[in-house]
Amino acid sequence: MSELSGVQQATLAERSDVSWAPADRRRVLQLALAAVWFLDAALQLQPFMFSRSFGLLMLGPTAQGNPGVIAHPITDIGRSIGQHSVGFDTAFLIIQFALAFGIAYRPTVRLALVGSVVWSLMVWWFGEGLGGVLTGAASPVNGAPGAVLLYAVLAVLLWPTDPSRDDGPFTAARPLGTRAAQAIWVAVWVSLAGFALFESSTRHPSSLLSGQAAGEPGWLGAIDRHAADLVAGRGWLFAAVLGAVLVAIALGVFLPDAPGRAVIALAIVVAIVIWVVGEDFGQIFTGAATDPNSGPLLVLLAVAYWPIRQKAPGVSRTGSTSTGSASTVRAA
Amino acid sequence: MLAVSAYCATRLVAVRRLHRTIHIDVNVAHVVMGVAMAGMFAPALNLLGDTAWEVIFAGLAGWFIAKSARFIARHGLRGRSSDHFHGISHYLTHLVMASSMLYMYLAGGSVSTTHATGMVMAPVGGTADFVALPLLFIAVLAVSAVAHLDALGRFSPVRVAALATGASGGLASAGGEERRLLAPRLEMGCHIAMCVAMAFMLVLML
Numbered sequence: 128m129s130e131l132s133g134v135q136q137a138t139l140a141e142r143s144d145v146s147w148a149p150a151d152r153r154r155v156l157q158l159a160l161a162a163v164w165f166l167d168a169a170l171q172l173q174p175f176m177f178s179r180s181f182g183l184l185m186l187g188p189t190a191q192g193n194p195g196v197i198a199h200p201i202t203d204i205g206r207s208i209g210q211h212s213v214g215f216d217t218a219f220l221i222i223q224f225a226l227a228f229g230i231a232y233r234p235t236v237r238l239a240l241v242g243s244v245v246w247s248l249m250v251w252w253f254g255e256g257l258g259g260v261l262t263g264a265a266s267p268v269n270g271a272p273g274a275v276l277l278y279a280v281l282a283v284l285l286w287p288t289d290p291s292r293d294d295g296p297f298t299a300a301r302p303l304g305t306r307a308a309q310a311i312w313v314a315v316w317v318s319l320a321g322f323a324l325f326e327s328s329t330r331h332p333s334s335l336l337s338g339q340a341a342g343e344p345g346w347l348g349a350i351d352r353h354a355a356d357l358v359a360g361r362g363w364l365f366a367a368v369l370g371a372v373l374v375a376i377a378l379g380v381f382l383p384d385a386p387g388r389a390v391i392a393l394a395i396v397v398a399i400v401i402w403v404v405g406e407d408f409g410q411i412f413t414g415a416a417t418d419p420n421s422g423p424l425l426v427l428l429a430v431a432y433w434p435i436r437q438k439a440p441g442v443s444r445t446g447s448t449s450t451g452s453a454s455t456v457r458a459a
Numbered sequence: 460m461l462a463v464s465a466y467c468a469t470r471l472v473a474v475r476r477l478h479r480t481i482h483i484d485v486n487v488a489h490v491v492m493g494v495a496m497a498g499m500f501a502p503a504l505n506l507l508g509d510t511a512w513e514v515i516f517a518g519l520a521g522w523f524i525a526k527s528a529r530f531i532a533r534h535g536l537r538g539r540s541s542d543h544f545h546g547i548s549h550y551l552t553h554l555v556m557a558s559s560m561l562y563m564y565l566a567g568g569s570v571s572t573t574h575a576t577g578m579v580m581a582p583v584g585g586t587a588d589f590v591a592l593p594l595l596f597i598a599v600l601a602v603s604a605v606a607h608l609d610a611l612g613r614f615s616p617v618r619v620a621a622l623a624t625g626a627s628g629g630l631a632s633a634g635g636e637e638r639r640l641l642a643p644r645l646e647m648g649c650h651i652a653m654c655v656a657m658a659f660m661l662v663l664m665l
Contacts, residue, residue, distance in 0.1 A: 147612040158605050165601035169658040173665070224655070227601075231608035344590050412590045412665055 147233075152435070153298045157240075157285050159427055160278070161230035164243070167418045168223035175415045176216045182209030185415065189256030192264060197257060204253045222246060240282040247279035254417070260318075265326050267319040267373065268335055268405035270420045277424035280311060284431055299431040309380050312432055316377035316394070324370035332366075333359040336405070342413040354404045372397060384434045391429050398425035460500065460656055463649045464493030470641060479641035484526070488519055488553055489649050492560055496656050499563070509564050516561040523554035552603045559596040559657055567664060593661040600661075604654035607647045614643040 150158060175181060187205030190198035208215045226246060229239025251257060251273050258265060258273025265271030286302040295301045300308040337355035340348035358365045376397065379390025402408060402422020409420035467489040474481045495512055498505030507515075527550040530540070539546055612618065640646075 147615070147618055150609060154609070158602075158609055161605040161608075162598070162601040165604060165658070166597060169597055169601070169655075169662045172659050172662050174663070227605060228608055228651075231605035233609065233612050408594070411594060414665060 153285055153287075153301065153431075156281075156298060156427060156431055157230055157236060160243070160281050160285065161227045161239075163278070163419065163423060163427075164223050164227035164230065168220045168227060170411070170416055170418065171216060171220035171223060173414055173416075176219075176417070177213050179209045179212055181212055181216065182206065185417075186254055189254070189259075191256075192259070192262030193256050194261060197252070197261065201253055201256055236287060240286060243282040244279045247275045247282070250275045251279075260322070263326055265322045266332075266335065266405075267323050267369065267421075268332060268401060269339075270406055270409075271322045271326075272318055274409070274418055274421040274424055277315075277421055277428060280315065281424065281427055281431070284308060284311065284428075295435070297432045297434055299428075308432070312380045312428075313377045315428065316373050320370045320373035320377065323366050323373055330362040330366045332362060339405075339407050339410070343407050343410070344412050347407055347412065350404060351407065380432060384436075387434050391433050394429040394432075395426050398422050398429065401425070460493040460497040460652075461504070462493075463652050464490045464497070466645070467493070467649055470646070474641050477641060480639045481641045481646065484522060485553060485650075486646070488523075488557065489653060491515060491519065492556065492653055492657070495560060496660065499660060513561060513564045516557050516564065519557035520554060520561055523550050523557055526550045527554060548603075548606075552599060555596055555599045555603075556653065556657060559593075559600070559661060562592060562596070563660055563664065590665055593664045597658050597661050600654040600658045604651045604658075607651050607654075611644055611647060614640070614647075 170176075182205045186208060187202055190201035190205070193201070222242075223246075226239050226243050229235040229242065232239075255273045255275055256262070258271050258276060260272050284299040284302065288301045295305055295308070297308070299312070303311075333355045335355075336351050336358070340351040340355075343351065372393070376390055376394045379387060379394070382390060399422060402420065402425075406420040406422055409418055409422070410416045411419060467486045470481055471483065471486050471490070474483075494504075494506060495516075498507075527547060530538075530547055530550055534540065534547075536547055540549075
């Protein structure tokens with residue numbers, strides 16, 4: 128191998144497996160998405176998931192309140208999964224490990240991201256009942272519009288692009304352009320605001336929060352109960368404040384760098400608070416969670432919109448830092 | 460798990476003969492963890508008592524704490540090792556893995572139970588009091604597994620050959636060091652397999 132000709136050496140240098148470089152910002156976000164899929168797959172290994180209850184008591188009930196055309200397939204599939212729980216659950220965890228490893232392994236990242244979108248949409252319908260958005264029970268506090276939908280959104284926003292298009296104001300702008308990425312951000316956060324303001328569940332946050340304390344560890348249950356006491360009898364006020372904050376976050380994507388960063392930071396804080404207090408970490412400690420819910424995905428989404436400092440004119444984008452090198456972008 | 464252990468043991472034996480380098484502590488850890496987890500999956504394969512395993516994994520955790528402290532003293536939190544391959548996360552990850560094993564023995568004991576899957580497993584969730592701890596461990600294992608998969612391309616034979624011959628277009632790297640490593644991608648594969656198996660065990664403790 129040490130006697131390669133000049134032509135061979137030049138060919139090698141052009142190949143992406145030669146020009147491997149450390150992960151840039153988008154690649155780090157892709158890896159974070161892969162890690163979440165890994166966690167989902169690991170959760171699918173819980174004993175509960177191999178039982179009939181997974182299909183019959185967890186998936187089936189998501190049909191309730193949905194229109195018939197949405198609900199009937201959920202009921203049928205939930206029943207089938209309940210009857211063949213071991214086989215189905217094994218298939219589910221293999222698919223999710225494949226998505227995690229496919230995104231993490233550079234040569235298969237595109238295929239895995241497409242798979243991520245397809246699988247997410249299937250789970251959103253048949254596993255989450257469209258996140259309850261048609262049932263009147265959706266609330267940003269309990270994970271609406273469905274955590275798994277955010278996997279699909281992130282897969283699109285983190286799609287690998289040509290290095291020459293590496294000029295967006297934030298990472299999520301690269302594949303679709305700035306305006307389309309802004310539209311997606313607004314759609315996500317305005318829909319959350321809509322659920323907060325117009326769905327009845329958010330106007331009764333006390334019962335929503337206290338109802339989640341059951342089955343959680345003592346410290347988390349105590350947080351739920353304290354939060355429920357705090358908002359008891361103030362449902363409208365809570366919904367109005369939360370809705371206003373979410374609208375402000377939605378519009379923050381149009382702000383210039385400094386205030387834009389503040390709004391994105393606010394989005395991260397809100398997502399973490401929702402994850403801890405509203406979602407109880409996706410109820411992961413109950414032994415029956417299939418994913419960590421929407422909190423971590425909203426944080427990832429916000430990081431993808433974090434304004435990137437534009438380089439000074441004259442400084443090459445393939446310049447000295449490894450995170451901005453063309454080889455890095457090509458690899459991811 | 461036993462296959463992973465056997466392979467890592469073979470690496471430890473073969474590395475001198477082949478005049479290559481490996482991470483000896485990491486391979487030793489993989490051998491021990493693989494044997495221990497095999498015993499957790501199937502009690503008939505359990506070679507040692509719980510106390511012995513706890514001492515072993517406490518020792519391993521102590522070793523990686525010392526390595527982490529030494530690394531920080533030499534290179535700082537954001538520095539790289541002299542071969543440019545690793546940052547502090549390398550040692551912290553293995554510290555977490557050793558700690559996870561220790562936690563599973565301390566919190567789960569060796570009570571065997573058969574679940575709906577028909578698998579026999581040792582750790583039992585009901586005895587775990589610190590449920591946030593296994594979740595933290597699983598998160599670290601997930602990140603470590605995907606990071607290792609991402610880095611596989613770094614050690615592709617084509618790239619290593621190009622680095623050694625200077626055909627990489629000026630990429631600064633420790634090309635010689637990369638050539639001296641013994642089957643690094645297989646070592647990373649073993650690590651990923653360990654992460655998956657360990658996450659499986661920890662999930663049962665949530």
